[in-house]
Amino acid sequence: MKKIFWILFGVFPLSVVYSQESAPTASSSPTQIVSSTSPATAGDVEALRQQVQSLTETVKALQQQVKDQQAALQKANLTGESGLPENPEPSPIAGAEQSPTPSGSAPPRFPTEDTSVVSSTTAPAVSPAPGASPNQLPGSFPTTDTSVVTSAPETISTTGAGASLTQPITIGGGKNYMNISLDGLFALAYSSARDLDHIEVGDHDPQQRGFNARNIELAFDGAVDPYFEGFANIVFKLDNDNETSVEVEEAFMQTTSLPFNLQLKGGQFFAAFGRLNPTHPHTWDFADTPLVNGLFLGPDGLRGVGAQASWTLPLPWYSQLIFASQNGRGSTGFSFRNPGDNGMFFDRITTDREARGLQDFVWIPRFENSFNLSDTQTVLAGVSGAFGSNETGANSRTQIYGADLLYKWKSSHAEGGFPFVKWQTEFMYRRFQAGHGADDSFPVAETFHDWGMYSQVLWGFKKGWVAGIRGDYVHMQDSTFTDDLDRQPRWRLSANLTWYPTEFSKIRLQYNQDFLEENFFLSAREVESVFLQWEFILGAHGAHKF
């Protein structure tokens, strides 16, 4: 309430000044005539009366004109044809003083105020006092404009963490806001191998010759309250028989305002292991998962129910420590407590037991640092680990270590984020203790030392256009006791071209050449695949993380 008074105080002197200023100019000629004739005669009175009459009419006509113009403007605003601002609820004060638009004022006076754009002179401290104000030079261009400045800075706009490109969808009587988006990712695939689902290692990759819909994603996010944000990604997948399955890919809450640069997160989430694992398929630069990610962290990536703490170190550069713990159970804890397909993993019958203690959880630390090499070049480097037990024996354990590097150059004259060059590499090493299986059913316990990497370069050469090339290699330690085809060394070369008509859609053509030691159908050991991928996004588009 106080504020309103202050605003009134701020605006009142202004309007006074306006009226003082405009009054003499509007009526200057008649007053001069009147004052020059000194003795008042009946004729003079009659002349005056006529003058007043004509003035009144002029004012009426002007008022009508203003009204018409306003109506026309409003109409134009509705149709979006005019550049003039929409003024849905003009304040009574602004309306009373008939805010002068630049075109309405006399030619030599340029306005310096504009209430149609600036709502009100805001606080009393700086509101111009009449007379003392420097902005009311007679015969000047106005320096205020109430048609552009609307209201005191109490109104809160929506940009901020979790704001959306669309108006927020309101649920629950306008009290809670959340962003909703739907993302559809599809692919038309051809492969020289009939079993594309064995060649591709990711669950969201194309799985069969022909059409694929492996990632239709509903995403929700928003501020829960002043303390938490919530996120959820629900994925619908169509399998090769067109049956729909649903996956709660992520659903978690995280803190927003803990002290000491700390953040806590809890729920179902992707482990912060490397660059690619924590991201959703629609943000990937290729149509499929790199081999090392699919074969070490799993077809669905390493994710699970758990909790995470992260801390950005108080250093002059970006440096962050992340530490998470997850159950690591099931196929989303692929190298960990994963019962495998039909209860088998690396040819062992798996134990599928309950957690015995902390050693059965997956522990995932990560440390990442970033530096700017120049104004246009950035490097982000990280090391990650994932430690836990697996199901191939009573006490068998898995350790995965990862290192990742991202280099990005972006032009200082970038339009729409183009042109850019991005080089991303991830390396992983896995130590996997394969035990005797459930009830000591497998004769041999062995330890596998596997490693793999991918490296990719993306070149955004023109607005909306990106060309990419990627090399993949996975080395699996040779075992005479296991002939699981997932344990063969293999490599792959990929090239693609992507067109982003806008940031809400993309069309991608990708070529893959796979080299395998053995194929599942014992056919060709070199496999060629071509994917035509396309995507659309409706609703809020999650902002781009680096």
Add this chain to the structure above:
Amino acid sequence: MKKFFLLLPVIVTCSFSAQAKLSVVATLPDFGSFAREIGGDKVNVAVLAKPTEDPHFVDARPSFVVSLRNADVLIDGGAELELGWLPPLLQNARNPKIEVGKPGRIQASQGIRLMNVPANVTRAAGDVHALGNPHFTVDPIIAKAIAQHIAQSFSALDPANAAFYQANYQKFETTINAKLQEWGTALLPFRGQHVVAYHDSWPYFAHRFGVAIDIFLEPKPGIPPSPSHLTEVIAQMKAQHIKAIIVEPFHDRRIAEKVASSTGAKVVEFSQFPGGLPGTDNYVKLIDTLVSRLAAALK
């Protein structure tokens, strides 16, 4: 050792005075320029986006997280221009001082009546902003309101220097008011003339100075120019004898040149941001440059 003790008070005062300065982060260079005008040597200003790059698409570089984490004040547009990159930075910065609603958060659009607010938000219309056109700082009258807003916020956060900030605002206001006469006079002969722009970044500038910047090389905001659309634009330009095409530093100048050569118009390089054109290291110089360039092209 003795020398160290002699230096100690210097170090201490230095670090104290460094702490006493408000640490201000501006998402875009225009807000940074206002912050420097108002804050003078009492604040440290860091600007995230480069003046020459497209403000819609700025990389959320991790170093920005560090700047935001240490900020006392964040100035952003508040009109979704930075929507594509600011939210994840803020999420990562975890700085309660600059949350929306806190005194440390200045959203420039507060108190500004945004133009071209779409009645229906549909992306079929291209990259439309639900809250209205966010390129508002090129209207000097709006710039004054933002500067005033900044002065008020700085004063509230740093009351010891309130008088200094207010005085700087008054100085800025006086300068702009005087300059407005100059700018208004320079562009007065071209009132009502049509001008072509690559992107719809100039409705506020046009509204202020009475020129009509209402034909665009982009068929829809954010959509690259298509040959058929350019043909239409060229026909329109010929019919209306349009003399100038406005491009920004990050736009494909060749497209504008091509249109210019087939219509006899001039390509005028404009920037929304101080520093985006040579010799425009502050806001007043920027508008000076824009006005004189446009006046020269329309002559």
